[in-house]
Amino acid sequence: MLKPDKAKWKIALFASVMAVAASAGLVGVQWLLQDEPSDLSISVMGTLYLLLFSILFFKLLRQSAQLEQVEREKEAQKLLDDTTLLYKNRVFKELAGTQIRMCKRNNWPAGLILMDIDRLAKINEKYGYDAGNQVLKHFATVLKETVRDSDLVARFDDDRFALLLPDCDAKNAKKVIQRIQARILEAPPKIEKSTIKIPFSSGVVSFNGKVAKLNHMLKRAGEALEAAKRRGGNRIELF
Template identity: 35%
Template structure:
């Protein structure tokens, strides 16, 4: 590792004992400490910070903190530049989401606090809060479950489901909330979801998760009989006393609640935790959490999972020529193009500065390539617009599939990244698919 370390800094104070004590403190500190210059150059770091940051280094070197954290905190440099006070706290306990090492383990989560010491120096404090973050997510899920059964208890649709998730009987509550009549009997419960908001595999996943956990809850758009949509929560719980061999006995209870009046609050909380502030897509945290869930489901019930990695070609030139506000608008309009091409069930995320990803559940390679080609064509046909200027830009895309030879989500991400790099090497403005042998030519 080529970087400054605690021991490599010359004592700035004449009291050698005091300086040695300071070095000993930095070395033994239970958190990662990094001193850096205003441009991000690392002046000093302790061993724990090097350990936490090393997974972000592609070349084994840590010389600039802004560059090292760019994949997980792309706006950090701008955040520091915008902080004009002579000293103070630039950010406090900002969460950084790294790759998941194993399916089901979730992403590693780091906490970053950044202090401005003076006009030339910054101090970063890093700690691993992966376990704490996982516990907080579990508590949020429990709170959502309690809220679902205790709030507006009179305003719900109650449906019984058979073992395959088909609606077993109709009642007035279904008609009151959704407008459907008795013709829904025998239909899959996906009837209450917009067409592209779920897949048959995910519907089966929810039933299995209800069996394993005692309940499952999801929130999002729901569909009424007349085609209109509302914001609702759907809880599924297994019914007691059901016989494995008796398909005539209802197996699950499904409760759908119209929570449209709470959507704004729910969305605000969700955006604060899971959305990229610039584009409105999922952020890195939400992306890795969703990928972790999808691959854990795939492990229990095999199905295709595809990943598309893409970024805007020559984006630095756009920023240099038109200015950063115009560059931001290009990224926003790229996000709009992605929404127009992809399904609601797909996971669309901004995971770096101009780098984006799309996770495609239950999509095979041919269909994933078709999605990527449609997105490529959409961007070609619709230049971005900023202050009456038309900004033509292109994207490069890499496509990869999950299979039994891939080691966790990191392996799938690496394959898609190698395919993206192939698209760039081949001239940009194109789609490339991962194939064996790209390992040697990948990044």
């Protein structure tokens, strides 16, 4: 793939070559029509100029749009997990820090949920890693479709996901995770004609004050998640 600067130089070079070719072509046309009335020569030259440079302009616009699309895709790849298309761990932490500071300034509550798919390793063993990836994609899709646009969702680790809920206390955060559970139960993915259940554990923590930090919230949510898994999994624990 060309780097942006090199691509632009190629476009500029192409434009120059096309301009020279158009000029040479017009000189040839004028020479062919030198015995004809001057009005006809001028009309033909004008038409050819318009046609050639319309084609050139369209091609330049299309290449510019393609280049911008490539750059957007490259930027998205830096931010999003390849499998789930959710934010990566690092990106989530940066954005979550900003969201938490906003909640503090406005004295809003904020909820944080860590989720872990309980038996993903067994799904991988039984159906293969492609099936495991399908489960991850399905889980990520349900998360994105269930939460608000203002919420942050990320793939935090292999089978662990994080969800930050601005302006959401512990009670409402629990309702959110219950809706996610219901959606997962209602529409489990099908792999090789088999319906795959996706049990998962959740740890929920919230704050409504001026002192909470993201690392502190992550630690508490992680402790609640581990408690849920110790108690058999497929359950919600509040810190």
